[in-house]
Amino acid sequence: MADVGDSKACNFHDMELDDRILKAIAKLRWTEPTLIQEKAIPLLLEGKDVLLRARTGSGKTAAFAIPVIQKILNYKQVAKEQVVKALVLAPSKELCQQIHKNFLELTDKCCREVRCVDISPQVDLSSQRPLLIELPDIVIATPSRALAHLKSQNLVLKHSLEFLVIDEADLIFSFGYEDEVKEVISFLPAVYQAILASATLSDDVVNLKKLVLHNPVTLKLEEPELAPASQLTHYHLAAEEDDKAAILYALLKLHLVRGKTIIFVNSVDRCYKLKLYLEQFKIPTCVLNSELPANVRCHSVHQFNQGIYDIIIASDEKALEESYSGPLAGKKSKRKKDKESGVSRGIDFQFVSNVINFDFPLDVHSYVHRAGRTARGNNQGTALSFVSVRERPLMEQVENHLKQGYSDDGSLFKKYEFKMEEVEGFRYRSKDAWRAVTRIAVREARLKEIKQEIFNSEKLKSYFVDNPRDFQVLRHDKALHTVKLQPHLADVPDYLVPHSLKRLAGVSNKRKRPFSRGTTGNISKTKARYEAKRNNPLLSMEFSGFKKKKKS
Structure with a gap:
């Protein structure tokens, strides 16, 4: 060797x-x-x-x-x-x-x-x-x-x-x-x-x-496992389980996250729970996990690469293993999984701007391969991780491992500046929407999507062969509707948007100018009353024929 x-x-x-x-x-x-x-x-x-x-x-x-x-x-020349x-x-x-x-x-x-x-x-x-x-x-x-x-x-x-x-x-x-x-x-x-x-x-x-x-x-090769810090920026945001969903909702609705994004979670159930949660706010996403048919997974990745939709929620490859001995290991899953499917590894997601770790990865290698989905080639990228108190030791392990490939002695993970108190209004909406996604809703969503995709890929196979354009229109970010949807949640009222972000969110910061008097072209107070009286038929009406008779 x-x-x-x-x-x-x-x-x-x-x-x-x-x-x-x-x-x-x-x-x-x-x-x-x-x-x-x-x-x-x-x-x-x-x-x-x-x-x-x-x-x-x-x-x-x-x-x-x-x-x-x-x-x-070369072989063909003499074969x-x-x-x-x-x-x-x-x-x-x-x-x-x-x-x-x-x-x-x-x-x-x-x-x-x-x-x-x-x-x-x-x-x-x-x-x-x-x-x-x-x-x-x-x-x-x-x-x-x-x-x-x-x-x-x-x-x-x-x-x-x-x-x-x-x-x-x-x-x-x-x-x-x-x-x-x-x-x-x-x-x-x-x-x-x-x-x-x-x-x-x-x-x-x-x-x-x-x-x-x-x-x-x-x-x-003597190079770091991930793109250099000048190309790939690592952020962390302290968030407990109850706040993660609200923060993600605010980031997406306030357009603080732009470009094609992969959101990673640690289980298949979390894929669907997060999809159903975002679905209530009319944020279109699709899921990618080991339980979907192979052709559906490949088609989802292809449409993501083509720009048909911008957000994929993916489960990590650790969910494919029967058991895991890491610090956050859970119970063994009884569901049948496709061991020939991998999400954070191997798949060529193209032009990904952001990777969001909604659940922090269970080990260093998973983080490397998740973050490796962005900042590919010469493109820029960001990796944002939501980190709870119990996930903090995992982040420290990742940081200690990755800093070996960087010359900078400072912290690899930059703190994402986000004041939760400024988006307190989002929290109330978020709690209700997150609670609405029950285990039954998740189970029904999984069954519904698998049945839907099997129908699309098998029953209509011959049709799509003859009509490839219709196959391109087939979407994998369709709403599952296993949770009651409230149309008003799709819009963000102006009062929920922080003052510093109103321009970014497309909300005007300008206040209406008060009515000023005494300047040229403005109506005087007396004239204003007269105009109001004249324009109101009940006030301007004159009555005749009811005069009192004079006493003789």
Whole structure:
């Protein structure tokens, strides 16, 4: 094993890549490789096993996709038969779809020569068999799905595989894929080039490295796990459980939070409780969790990326695990969950301006991957965490861990200046709305949305194939209406808006000028009375014929 130090900087044209790959890169408007791409691509083109460790959003997918495509194109020049050359494993269906999309973009100019398929969707094996019979060059799947096809002999790799890629390697074991990965390896040839990509170097990654890699190069870049403080700003706001909902309501309604936002909670029930709460104030949101169908989750992320709606409420990947030994661990859940779904990890949310931790994450790695959804590439972002007294130790753990990557010795978390007494009026509305979301309402909302989405995705599948525009109109932020809605709550009266925020909220600060007298053009007091009398028919009416007779 060797650590890679500094090497001579280069760009994509210096890497001796095929012109078709360079044209695809130019179409994506990538002007120069990221640091991980600059270091990893030459090593992979040399045929080395590599462990990639770089922070979320640093371009790890392209770092392994480009050399895989290049080596397949080289093989095609002398190949006599079509075979499967690369197997890419990822822990979630959403991540598989994202990787597939990236491969399609990079093979845009050579799609006839290099074919790629994603077999992660949970459909009948027989329906995916035709895709594998054509022997695509690259197969993308979750470990359990790949194993199912290998056992059924729809996929045979014993004599053809050249590349094995495992993305988000630190989640493979935590999602319960240890046995599946070991069994998949038994179906592979003795010699192949292996690539592990991960945002962290946990003990699980070390164990997986011993299982998969042979004398690897460990490419660990000297950079913080998250974007620098100049790009990603971390805020904390002290809030107990009773105040969190009121603060969130005020932040959204007063437009203090702008841009695309992901709100993280620690359980699926909290997703729906928060959605139903915001729904009462006509704040449209959609939920993303492990219990929704895979195609619904993917479609929700796609529409969020397209800007159709701006707020997603997501449950963390810790909710997928059967048990958790952290300081805030709860009871084991009896609900059936999809272990192939991850939210704070792997999914490519695009152009996210804000991450709000409504519930503070249960450990350091969860915070890293939550905050990593924003400030991607060269974009700016903010991460705002609501922190109660019992969550304070967790925040201190996160801060101590992250400050190791920053040169500034000061506090990483900046205090979000928010005076609760100035929005006291919001609290009264909030309490009633929060109490209205009962456990029964949450349960009914979950059942209603799942039934609704299953109907949309299955019963109308053929219709949406013929009418793709109608499919785009399909919204995932529809109101669930399991809580009684009061229309007047959608508006914020002027008296609730703090004086300092009236201009930001679109409320005028100007007071009506009092009526002034004695100036030119103003009506005098006497004339005003006369005008009022003349304009009032009851006062201006004259009576005749009722004169008293004079005494003779």
